[in-house]
Amino acid sequence: MSGSPDDRIEIHSGDITQLDVDAIVNAANARLQPGGGVCGAIHRAAGRNLREACAAIGRCKTGNAVHTDGFDLKARFVIHAVGPVWHGGGQNEEALLASCYRTSLKIAKQIGARSLAFPAISTGVCGFPLVPATEIAVDTVRAFLAEEEAVERVVFCVFGAEADAAYRQKLDRLP
Numbered sequence: 001m002s003g004s005p006d007d008r009i010e011i012h013s014g015d016i017t018q019l020d021v022d023a024i025v026n027a028a029n030a031r032l033q034p035g036g037g038v039c040g041a042i043h044r045a046a047g048r049n050l051r052e053a054c055a056a057i058g059r060c061k062t063g064n065a066v067h068t069d070g071f072d073l074k075a076r077f078v079i080h081a082v083g084p085v086w087h088g089g090g091q092n093e094e095a096l097l098a099s100c101y102r103t104s105l106k107i108a109k110q111i112g113a114r115s116l117a118f119p120a121i122s123t124g125v126c127g128f129p130l131v132p133a134t135e136i137a138v139d140t141v142r143a144f145l146a147e148e149e150a151v152e153r154v155v156f157c158v159f160g161a162e163a164d165a166a167y168r169q170k171l172d173r174l175p
């Protein structure tokens with residue numbers, strides 16, 4: 001293995017569409033259509049070809065992911081992960097969120113993406129509480145990286161001071 005999993009994880013605060021990675025993960029909806037937040041930003045930056053590619057795929061189930069080309073993005077690929085809507089924790093939301101991260105990482109390996117960036121899936125309009133979502137994200141990525149060398153670099157691209165602090169605390173990287 002090339003270093004510990006934590007050596008291969010970064011935190012970035014800013015625009016996921018501008019990152020220099022092989023793939024970015026889109027916090028997608030089940031219809032794979034442009035929405036608000038990070039999903040809308042990715043669709044705007046990638047151009048209309050992304051919308052057409054997503055329309056050709058159709059739908060994606062919650063907890064799953066699919067990929068497309070990156071089109072006008074710096075990233076070669078977009079992995080569209082459909083995170084759960086938070087309903088209080090009694091509808092398998094934690095397992096579905098972990099599945100989003102795990103499936104996205106498996107897709108990255110399959111398509112040859114050696115670096116990828118994740119947003120904080122489901123923490124926006126889906127209402128998943130930030131701290132448990134952060135724990136699920138980091139723990140799932142760490143477990144994958146401990147077993148796999150194919151993905152060399154994972155960036156958690158966060159928005160806002162609260163999310164930045166949550167990821168830094170989980171990764172024990174307080175400034």
